Amino acid sequence: MSQTTVLHVGGLHWATSEHAIESILSRREGVEAVEANAANQSATVTYDPDRTSVAELAEWVRECGYHCAGRSVPMHVCEPMDEDPVPEAARAHAHHADQARHPAAHVDATHAGHTAVTTATTAAEHSPHEMMGHGGHGGMSMDDMVRDMRNRFVVAALMTVGIALWSPMGRDMLGFTAPAPFGLRDDVFALLLSLPVVFYSAWIFFDGAYRALRNRTLDMMVLVAVAVAAGWLYSVGITLTGGGEVFYEAAAMLTAFVLLGHWFEMRARGGANEAVRALMDLAPPMATVVRDGEPVEVPTADVLVGDLVLIRPGGKVPVDGTVEDGTSEVDESMVTGESLPVAKTPGSTVIGASINTTGTLRVRATKVGSDTALAQIVALVQQAQNSKAPGQRLADRAAFWLVLVALFGGLLTFAVWLLSGASVETALLFAITVV
Structure with a gap:
């Protein structure tokens, strides 16, 4: 008989990354249905307990590149899954507890956006950040994630202003005439300003794209990462070979606007998550x-x-x-x-x-543990939040094909211009424009 559980998925901070979790888990043996929700960083999984287990599901989530502490239930109610070796005495105590405790009580979970807490045995030895890992936003609370996203956007926005002023757009459209500092060419100065945008602000896109490609799927993070990387790398090549038309301002603006949208999304997500958080805080x-x-x-x-x-x-x-x-x-x-x-x-x-x-x-x-009425209420609320309307499922599938079409269109444009006799630089320029 099928069972349903709600897993905590730390680091799932993009709605566009939900498809990666759903895609990889749905291909696993014993998994019948998966619905991920970035709003509360969890996934509702329907599975056959005779063919798989919650521990295996959690391990598969970690294989996707995300963090998982097990079931998503109140942090005070259950003790976390032990991922690290424990002393022999602690293991004996845990075995004794296993005799009396309901099996479901082994798996803990944390409330959405918050890190897992350790048991009394391991709490003093491992910080929450260590238990959850260090990649992406793993180990961050929702407030910390919102603050981090804001900081990335502010850096991108400030650098974009400078890049735009010393770009052809600033010179021709805005009439900006001040020379670049230190006697540098405009494109060289724009390259220096773009470094924090690419290697700090936009790095989270590259991380998301890596996770998606690692799980053999495509999402909007892949498209944004390809667009930013292609525009920036093309511009770096032009700058290093003597100068010409560059796209530093386009890559920086794209980064800033996408980060702004995700910042607003995370702020709204934090508000939507307050109901579940309040329920979880009821547990003493x-x-x-x-x-x-x-x-x-x-x-x-x-x-x-x-x-x-x-x-x-x-x-x-x-x-x-x-x-x-x-x-x-x-x-x-x-x-x-x-x-x-x-x-x-x-x-x-x-x-x-x-x-x-x-x-x-x-x-x-x-x-x-997870058998209490409070834990059951929290699980039902999270399952309701994670459920998707048919239209939303269609949109998720459409996003995959949109990314595929955009990437294929860019490659096709490059090939056509190259075969028509244009230079590699010209063909690459039009391909970047299409993407």
Whole structure:
């Protein structure tokens, strides 16, 4: 019987890169359907558990060049997948926990745009950035990604102004007459100004194009990267061979405008993601568990099925369970929408993330990790966000063919002009114009 899970996909910061994840995973054995969503950096995967597993799915995502910590559920609810070797004692403790914990609780996930957190055993040894890797935007929060995109755009915009002023466009159309500094030719000065644009601002396009080509697919990152690289490399060649008509301003302007669009997209994405983030923040990070008759405070991820949890007045219920001792009223409005507190007596069920208001309760944990009601709600919300309308699927396929047609058109133009007797420089010039 098919199962559906939501995987965290760190580094999926372009909507145009969703197709790469969907394409590579859909070709894997046991995967029936994939819907990726850059808005919350996750992918909904329907798979056959008899032929593959969540761990294999996560590994395949990492093979695509992205970061994956496993299922995308509240960070306080489950402990992360261990990717690094752990000490023998920690492994023994994990094995003991495996006996009592639901298998699904092994796989953690992080909320969208945020890095994975480590278990109590490994948290002190590995930073979130180390756990998630260093490529692209992996390890960055959504706020950091927006800030990084803004910085790239600002650099590109400032350099583009200078490049445009000392270009034929600035000279002829704007009447700019100031000579280039240090006695340099205009094209040489434009080359120097274009270096931070290409090797900082536009580098993220080359990274996205590399990931797409590595996964044998085409997306808009490939088209932008080819356009910027072709225009810039052609101009560098002209500059180094004595000067002529160059396109530094075109490459810089294209970079700046595309970055501006992605900056706005990321800002909007952060707002759309607040709902899921707020849901995930409902889970309390710590829980008080009664062990050997003494209350012990432990991370919520370490609570096992069958543990006796002590919940004092004003505290949040860490996991789903059944009241064994005590009476109180519990505010379940954040989960059920019911504004009035619900009376709880021995035998009553309580929902994780609800708030105990009046009395002290002792609750026997019945559902932990990704089995809790909160984790299920988050998964359903993310699945809804990741689902695509038929029109959007058609647009994704059209983007692939658009890139293919543009690249083929550029190659065809180059070949036709070359065969017609034009110089390589002229043929390359028209090919770049087409792309």
